Amino acid sequence: MTPRTNPSRAVRGLLWLAGVLSLGLGIVGMVLPGLPTTVFVLIAAACFARASPRLHQWLLNHRWFGPMVQDWEAHHDMTRRAKTWAIGSMVLMVSLSSWTLRDRPWVMAAVLAAGAVGVWVVGWRIPTRRSDQA
Template sequence: MNKRILHYFLIGFGWISVVLGVVGIFLPLLPTTPFLLLAAACFVRSSPRFYNWLVQHPKLGNYIIHYLEGNGIPLRGKIMAITMIWVTMGISIIWVVPVWWVKWVLAAIGLSVSIYIARQPTLNSDLPAIEARPQHDDS
């Protein structure tokens, strides 16, 4: 893929993830932390300016910084992420995917991601806001 196309794809996908993460703050079935982490991953590879904005944001940045500092993911975020994984995987396995071995692969992926999320530390809600460290553009 052309570097320029990838650059714009990552920025666009990052912003979609930010929007979904913000919506997840208000909708109980949509997780916030995984979408903001995805946005940060997209931005760190495409736009230091957007990455710095996201991690330094007074409300959104703490979700990312707490995870990156090893403090964990909020319990609500863990529950919502795992629930959404199994709802979407379940729909795919039962109604969308006709091939039996693909169904097993999807189940294995869902199980692996669920275990990974569950094993992450659960964020202590008493932790203070963390000062974000900006990423510098070395290019």
């Protein structure tokens, strides 16, 4: 199946909505422990790339989000330093969240499981950029 270069108006609308929601979750993730920012911003960029070139360009040029989107679109990988920071912050925030949820074992287990998935994705599923590719 070949990718469609010009999605229908309905598909563009759904992609725009998904992009706006993802960007909103990414912004909330900047202040809410346990909610990732980068993943949602990258999803928003992917949606905007198909739905709204103007919003995609805005995101690429954004002061805070632009560098991470540009880096991902250029390399489709993460530097070892970025991975270390991402995994370290996930472990820290999941640990703090789990500690505060210790009286609710099912919720704590869900937080720990989500954290384990996040660490697995960043650590083993996303390629690590070799230092000579930077």
